Amino acid sequence: MIRLHFFGAAHTVTGACFLLEAGNSRILVDCGLFQGTKEVKERNYSPFPFNPAQIDFLLLTHAHIDHSGLIPKLYRHGFRGRILATAPTVDLCQVLLPDSAHVQEMEVERKNRKLRRAGRPLIQPIYTVEEAYHCQRLFQPVAYRQVLALTPEVKACFYEAGHILGSASIKVWARDAEGEVSIVFSGDLGKVDQPLVNDPMPPTSADYLVMEATYGARRHQEQRDLLARLAQVIAVTRRRGGNVLIPAFAVERTQDVLFALGLLIQQGQLAPDHLYLDSPLAVAATEIFCRYIPYLDEEAQAMALERNGACPLLLPGLRLARSAEESMAINQIREGAVIIAASGMCDAGRIKHHLKHNLWRPECTVVLVGYQAEGTLGRRLLEGAKEVTIHGEEIAVRAEIVQMDGFSAHADQDGLVAWVRAFRRKPQQVFLTHGEEEALHTLSDRLGAELGLATAVPRWLEMFPLPACARSSSAPAGKETAAAEVAAAEAPTLQQFEADYNALKGELERWFRRRAATGDYGAALRQLARWRKEVKDT
Numbered sequence: 360m361i362r363l364h365f366f367g368a369a370h371t372v373t374g375a376c377f378l379l380e381a382g383n384s385r386i387l388v389d390c391g392l393f394q395g396t397k398e399v400k401e402r403n404y405s406p407f408p409f410n411p412a413q414i415d416f417l418l419l420t421h422a423h424i425d426h427s428g429l430i431p432k433l434y435r436h437g438f439r440g441r442i443l444a445t446a447p448t449v450d451l452c453q454v455l456l457p458d459s460a461h462v463q464e465m466e467v468e469r470k471n472r473k474l475r476r477a478g479r480p481l482i483q484p485i486y487t488v489e490e491a492y493h494c495q496r497l498f499q500p501v502a503y504r505q506v507l508a509l510t511p512e513v514k515a516c517f518y519e520a521g522h523i524l525g526s527a528s529i530k531v532w533a534r535d536a537e538g539e540v541s542i543v544f545s546g547d548l549g550k551v552d553q554p555l556v557n558d559p560m561p562p563t564s565a566d567y568l569v570m571e572a573t574y575g576a577r578r579h580q581e582q583r584d585l586l587a588r589l590a591q592v593i594a595v596t597r598r599r600g601g602n603v604l605i606p607a608f609a610v611e612r613t614q615d616v617l618f619a620l621g622l623l624i625q626q627g628q629l630a631p632d633h634l635y636l637d638s639p640l641a642v643a644a645t646e647i648f649c650r651y652i653p654y655l656d657e658e659a660q661a662m663a664l665e666r667n668g669a670c671p672l673l674l675p676g677l678r679l680a681r682s683a684e685e686s687m688a689i690n691q692i693r694e695g696a697v698i699i700a701a702s703g704m705c706d707a708g709r710i711k712h713h714l715k716h717n718l719w720r721p722e723c724t725v726v727l728v729g730y731q732a733e734g735t736l737g738r739r740l741l742e743g744a745k746e747v748t749i750h751g752e753e754i755a756v757r758a759e760i761v762q763m764d765g766f767s768a769h770a771d772q773d774g775l776v777a778w779v780r781a782f783r784r785k786p787q788q789v790f791l792t793h794g795e796e797e798a799l800h801t802l803s804d805r806l807g808a809e810l811g812l813a814t815a816v817p818r819w820l821e822m823f824p825l826p827a828c829a830r831s832s833s834a835p836a837g838k839e840t841a842a843a844e845v846a847a848a849e850a851p852t853l854q855q856f857e858a859d860y861n862a863l864k865g866e867l868e869r870w871f872r873r874r875a876a877t878g879d880y881g882a883a884l885r886q887l888a889r890w891r892k893e894v895k896d897t
Contacts, residue, residue, distance in 0.1 A: 363378070364377065364379075365790070365792065365818070367391055367402075368389075368391070368425075371393070373393050373395060373399070374402060374403075376389055382512040384533070386414075386416050386509065386533075388419075390419075390426075390429045391426040394735070399734070417438070417497075420520065421444075422451035422452050427452055430452070431459075432490075441499050443517075464487060464488060466484075514532045518530065520548055521550070521560070522547040522556070522559070522611070522768050522769070523547075523556065523768055527546055528561060540566045540567065540825050543569070545568065545571050549770060555615060555656060556654070558656075561782060570789055570790065571775075571792060573769045574769050575775060575798035576798040576801035576802065577798070578773060579764055585765035593697060599723075601758070603726060604713050606704070606728075612768060613644065615766050624675065633676075634676055634697050636677060638708065645670075648670070649673065661886065665886070680709075686712065687712075703729040704736065705731075705735060706735045711736070719754055724760075724761055725759070727763070728764070728767075772802060776802075779806065785812060790814075790816075791814055
């Protein structure tokens, strides 16, 4: 029997962890840290509900900590299989996991000082920095759209998810005595036309789909409006004599914000001074982005080309704060600063120090650019808290709180539905994960009403057998291989050609408007000449 277990991201947004059992094979998809309420975070300290030593492979959709953050714990408890992920994901995990371990060690050290004084038993970190480094030897980079034979019963293929650099949706083919079944794990899905990463490219069929629903009940604002609003917020705050604080996840959100600031500088809407990136992790992640320019979308690559290969994220005037001393110096700035710092939900990291120094000042602004999970400091600010506790001190909330979810690297409700709609053969069952109650059930209702899909919302620790009666019979038994299915999915069609052509026309229109706004007509004309020659030559 093929069985699918939901050990995370079930009725919560974080802690992604799914176990697929097929015959003698045990495949784990993601192994993420739980974040949010105290009750949810306590799961990080509990034993795994499976034996890590029996896991053959871990397939990792992307590097965000809520998908990768328990990998060192998995290693601590005996996992020695291979971890398959794209090359950018492997590199990002090399900096994210040790950083996560360092944060945990510091937090445990702080708690143990209080426990010693109270004469109570001490606690241990979930894992150590040393374990975070040791587990790196298990990582193996893989390419998109390459069918991988993992075990005699299981094959897998990674597809672009469009969420962050190197992110993937993963299709798994699992076989037992009754036949073969295909399961797609969406991972986190990105928006179409994001400024840095390529658009999501879904597999074209699945028997079962495990799908995220983070923004299943919401729609994002348009990117064009977002840039104008960001420029306005910064200008108004500077006129008031305050600072702009932007809590941002170190990977993708920070880079998206930097790219947006770069566009505003290019358009003359933002002076390139007093810009600070205060996060050693975000600095390291940004440097990794700059190493993977070919993984970025055409717009970002074109900007790099215009700058003679320079990374479009390294803005003129941007100051990178790596040391604690550099970070503390930023706290002395009273006005005019735009400060990007981790963490994105305001629950840890250097942003808490900046909030402590600025949150009580009515001339300042806090711009929330990402999802704020229930129970986090960011969520309390978003919901209008008048007072919050930071590092044991009560801080009045007088700064302006602004939400800009258009920076989100997640697809919104329309994007999620469009992604599923693109499947040529729809799944017979959709399992919705990575969402709070409203998002899960709103998306479930829409998928049922518009696409006629059967949906389920699994509970934590729930297991679903994949019964033989639901398995695909679209090809003769034993005749269609995973490689053949991938090849068939990639075979071009007139419909795909027309869709791509229309998408290109839209991208060219947006490119024209951006270049027209900057006034740099010389570089734009040279780019047009290169494109015109390429089209003519083909």
